[in-house]
Amino acid sequence: MCWLIDEQATLDLAAELASLLPDSAFCIHLKGDLGAGKTTFVRGLLTALGHTGKVKSPTYTLVEHYHINARDIYHFDLYRLADPEELLYLGIEDYFSSHALSFIEWPEQGKGVLPEPDLLISLNYQKSGRQVTFTPFSAAASIICDKLHN
Ligand SMILES: Nc1ncnc2c1ncn2[C@@H]1O[C@H](COP(=O)(O)OP(=O)(O)O)[C@@H](O)[C@H]1O
Ligand SMILES: [Mg+2]
DSSP: OEEEOSHHHHHHHHHHHHHHOOSSOEEEEEEOSTTSSHHHHHHHHHHHHTOOSOOOOOTTTSEEEEEETTEEEEEEEOTTOSOTTHHHHTTHHHHTSTTOEEEEEOGGGGTTTSOOOSEEEEEEEOSSSEEEEEEEOSHHHHHHHHHHTO
16 A cells, blocks of 8 residues: 555656566556546556657547557546447457556446456545555566565
8 A cells, every 4th residue: 555645646656667567468457436546647657658748538439549669558448338348349359469558447347348457556535645555466466566565
């Protein structure tokens, strides 16, 4: 568990995580209420990975594709997904191909169709700032979490 006092702390932690991500495929789920900081965290990841433009929230498009330093990165926001089956029409298998990174907001909405993530990030409101919890689901993610906590 980690305390994020302001938006900059969220961006800084995301940048630290970005520096630890493997070259192989890696999937991150981000959970938390509206406004908890999921998109802010993803913006921090993308910027640290080398993205220079804006980061659009893919609330209506469901997914934004980035190609950064020869790597495919997919940012999903499944808030408006009506049915997990819709993901099949998006061709989600392609998104989890070798070397791709995927960051998924509202993964609960894709339950049953989305694969397990490597890493789950949970963000929670506090009186001021946010609280963040990392839960690893893969060996690669466990190693990253150990490093993050040091
Ligand atoms: N650690 C933090 N403390 C306070 N405010 C934060 C923190 N991290 C992000 N924020 C702010 O909270 C809001 C979160 O919005 P957003 O990232 O779009 O949330 P979500 O994608 O979870 O709906 C933004 O206004 C952002 O500036
Ligand atoms: Mg969002």
